[in-house]
Amino acid sequence: MKFNTKTIHGGQEHDPAYASVMPPIYQTSTYAQSTPGGHKGYEYSRTHNPTRHALERALASIENGNYGLAFGSGLAAIDAVIKLLSSGDEVISTNDLYGGTYRLFTTIFEKFGIKFHFVGMESADNMETYINENTKLIWIETPTNPMMNVIDIKAAAKIAKAHNLMLAVDNTFATSYLQQPLDLGADIVMHSVTKYLGGHSDLVMGALVVNDKALAEKLYFIQNASGAVCGPQDSFLALRGIKTLHVRMQRHCENGRAVAEYLVKHPKIEKVYWPGLEDHPNHDIAKSQMKDFGGMVSFVTKGNSYEDAIRIVEKLKVFTLAESLGGVESLAGHPASMTHASIPKEEREKTGVVDSLIRLSVGIEDVEDLIADLKQAIG
């Protein structure tokens, strides 16, 4: 089955009760048993729920994986991965990381004796310097948030295999439409379903997809034992979102390109970060591992003024000033004061998150309206 068919049919079957085409929202916490242990495969909804199951099968299908797991948020999914580790273990992670992931690693898990190394991974070889006998996991995000750095997944997988480490890839920005990390050698794919997979800014959810049965069983155990699951209503919405992922992503990519090309030519713009631009430092890797370049575009204004950036994001009308990304509507954000405020200024500036950086989640509106909006706001 090819990708566009998978988003609609992958892992899906009509509901056994009445052959409903969409799975019912099984809004129940528990299931009747005829005799103790005599049930129809479902006992308690933290452990299993048929609507969540339908979503988990769809997630596995679009990532070309065998097992999908859905969680109450993207961070809950990441939390489950780190709980595979024990005190004393070490993780090598990208230094240009979603702020919430950085906060989870440094303020929660470091307390439990897990050590994180934040490393620039523009060249995959940088990772090797940090590998020792305690290293268990490589955690990458590509493209990264908000600098749009692209990490070579195949090269990272090669290093992980050579040292017997797990490789986890946060695939939130690219989505399964643009890249499939498991096919490139990753062990775990993670999504904030909140973003493109849900696609309509109406839910918060996370997901993991893996191929290995033993790894899946460990993660299912953590999912049930820690309990950060999503409810049936949100599972239904995410499933519905996934069915249009491919058409939405096509438009996000087209509009992303048009906006990036407009900004590149703008006299007041210093730099545009979008992996589809020829002069993007990792353009060739992006071309080799992604189908297209996505709808996330970041830029810096000339003079790098904090006030200019604030003025621009306040003046935007079609773009909404808001956290998050990946919905049908265009959003703008100011990472230094919003998504990345939890990263110390010195740390964030090292990775390029300067005061005038603006991040756009280019939506699927008419691109002429988006460009006109940028024009009036930038001036």
Ligand SMILES: *Cc1c(COP(=O)(O)O)cnc(C)c1O
């Ligand atoms: C939003 C986001 C997360 C966290 O997901 P939540 O659903 O907000 O918990 C993780 N990684 C990336 C790249 C994100 O954009």
